[in-house]
Amino acid sequence: MIKQILSFSFLLFSIVANANEPLIHNNFSREGISLNGKWHYIVDVYETGYYNYRRKPHDDSENPGAGAFYLNKKPKDKMELVEYNFDLAPTLLVPGDWNSQKEKLFYYEGSLWYKKSFDLPDYNPEKRYFLHFGAVNYRADVYVNGKKLGMHKGGFTPFNFEMSHLVKQKDNFVIVRVDNKRAADEVPTLNTDWWNYGGITRDVTIYELNKTFIQDYSLQLAKDNAGIMTGYFQLDGAGKSNSKVNVSIPELKIEKSFTTDENGYLKFQFPVKKLKFWSDKSPKLYHVEFSTEDDQLSDEIGFRTIATKGSDILLNGEVVFLKGICMHEENVMRGGRAHSMEDAQMLLNWTKELGCNFVRLAHYPHNENMLRLADKMGILVWEENPVYWTIQWENLETYANAENQLKEVISRDKNRASVIIWSMANETPQTDARFVFLSNLAKTARSIDNTRLISAALEDHGKKGEQNTMIVEDKFAEVVDVLSFNQYYGWYGGEVDNIKNIRWEVDLDKPIIISEFGAGALQGFHADSLTRWSEEFQELLYKETLPTLDKIPQLSGITPWILADFRSPRRMLIPYQDGWNRKGLISETGNRKKAFYTLQEFYRNKK
Structure with missing residues (x-):
């Protein structure tokens, strides 16, 4: 029955997912016209610029009213009513998120319109012109010279639209409606543990190409x-x-x-x-x-x-142990979403300082700069699709969205030697529908790229009747190439002084990566080692956990949670969290916590 569902679902989902305009791949090496810089913006809380007063989209009408922001309309005379003006509006920097740039927008989730004027001095009607976005979080409706090019969903993958039929040499304008509202049927869904940065968060570029x-x-x-x-x-x-x-x-x-x-x-x-x-x-x-x-x-x-061979991961035919760390795409020193090559350099330099040869890019595709730099620095990479916690597993459109984002990141990074693992999901609850959903994603990934390994961050739990034995019971473990799971013994349950007695019972002959473990600590807060939130407690948990994990026979790598503290509205405890997930080994001020050096020493001694 499951096989029938898989086959039928995969067919349906593929039909739904293949509706996007083909992506121009490998554009990183192309010269283009950058539209980075200041863009005018209008905050549209009631979505007045997108819907008319009957809640119908303006762009669905052949004769949209003056209230359609994408028209960039100017009054013909002193009596015509036009209730917006991009040219008098304030500006935001692109690439960048709006939350960290404007204090009033710090918690804002909703619609915001961007507008940028541009010329094409060397315009040639024999050429083709494409407007390319590195990423926009979350939904982007894109218009050029008052006409809609298209819509894209997904906050972390690239997309483009051809605009050859609309552009001219001078006085062009592009308007983008960005909507970062969370929704139950989206990917990721309502509930996450990171900041929902909104905006045009990566580069915007015009590419002038030949007819072929x-x-x-x-x-x-x-x-x-x-x-x-x-x-x-x-x-x-x-x-x-x-x-x-x-x-x-x-x-x-x-x-x-x-x-x-x-x-x-x-x-x-x-x-x-x-x-x-x-x-x-x-x-x-x-x-x-x-x-x-x-x-x-x-x-x-x-x-x-x-x-893989049995419980080993083989790089060029030789066993490799993955000395890793998890990271979010956030520049905590500046505040906000990381987007530049300098941001990537800072984060990956920190991982090298730790002694890492591996990073888990959580919980979504990071900027292409990160992968290009990892190629140069010799850092192996786990990339992850943002299927996180709870997803509408039986919703065809939700699956199509997830599959499309997976296809986009695989297509973008398939030529990057550093990428060795495609991860399908993180900490998802077990149901038959979820198994079908994730199995279809794995099948899609393998059909596009059969040279890399498939994994997902699963969960462990205690074995019934055996206090110190942990197990992983998940049908999806049979599908993956590398068995990965998150474990937080000593932080979310269990006593830290009992960690040394814990053992994991895993029957599968597959490599194991501990994809998360850790504890929160406020940098600079010092106390005895059994005081939660102190650097000493975090250090103790690392000292107890690392040798215990090292005893797992199939262990091929670890990626502790997490390189640096990151913003999360879920974390509200004052004074320790105050809007930050404090499990980082580095604080938002760039200071190393004591556990940083504990992990560094473990990696130094690990062969």
Whole structure:
């Protein structure tokens, strides 16, 4: 019965999910026209600019009224009533969240309109123009010159729309309605443990492309043969059929040419010799060039294999232990959502200082800067879809949304050697519907990319009748490649002085990653080691937990919770929390807590 549900559901969900405009992938290497900077904004609490007084969307009408903000309307004379004016409105910086930029918007969740004017000095009607967003949280309705381009849902993945038919050389404007209201049927849903930063949180770029261009490419080692390079190309445009495509890796003296099919697609493979593998100890990247008659791109790509064998994780065929840490996409020193390469550098430098070779990017896809930098620094990465806690498991649209966000992050980061794990979810309650939901996501991930490992942060619990034995009973454990679970013995239940007596009973012959453990501590608050919220208590929990976890036979890695304190409205206790989750090893002022050095020493001694 479950198999039938899986098959039928997967078919339905795939139909629902494939409605978005194709994404221009690997745009990181393209030159574009940046729209970053100051954007005018209007806070729209009642959504007046989107709905008319009958609660009908203005953009559903052929003759929208003057109240439709996306028209950027100006009065024709001194008597015409227009009740908004972007040009007189204040400004916000893009990329950036509105919460940390304006004190009045600190707790705001709702609709906010952004407007930016732009020119195209080198406008060429023979070119194609795309408007690309790195991410907008959560829903984005995008309009150019008064016409709607489209809508995107999902706060952490890129999207773009073609606007060739609307733009001109001068006096263009883009207006974006951003709505970050939480909802029960969205992904993530109502209940999370992080700050719901709203806004255009990543770069906005215009790309001028030829009529036919490289829409997507992939290049990596074959799953079961490190001597074979495999990949694919997808061209877009009128000249995509039967086009010649070239792949060049100068350092390896590789020059290959292929021809696309009638749909502009080709899948290829070729042998490769004398390859230096990418690894955490030697993050070798090769300069790769891709070209057609009409387009060319280059990338820096590392090549490695990742697999499991019994309870081991194998990187390039050798056992690797993942010395990790969890992190949120937040620059606590500045306050607000992290978005720049400098932000990524700060966070990953902290992980290197800890002695990490692995990071879990919680609980959603982080900025592409993070993955590009991890490639260069030799840091292995766990990426996670924001299926968090409670989701409407039987809602087809909710699944389609989750699947689409998963596809978008896999498509964006498939060429990043640092990414070794796609995580489907975090701490989700067990039901048959949830099993179907997550199993379909895993099936989708494997169909897109069969070279990486699948996991999810599951939960453990005590074995009935055995006080000190913990188990993981979850059908989804059979689906994943790596069994990962969160455990908080000593913080959420259990006595810290009993941690040394705890054991985990896991029958599956799979690698285990402890995806979370930890305790809250207010940096600078010192007391005896059995005083909650003190640095000493957090330090004690780490000292007791680390050697206990190390006794798990299948243990292949840990990612304690969490690198740095982060904002969360769930955490209200004054003076210890005051709107912050205090389980970080580093405070919002950048100070290391005592447990930071405990973990650092454990990793230093861990072989």
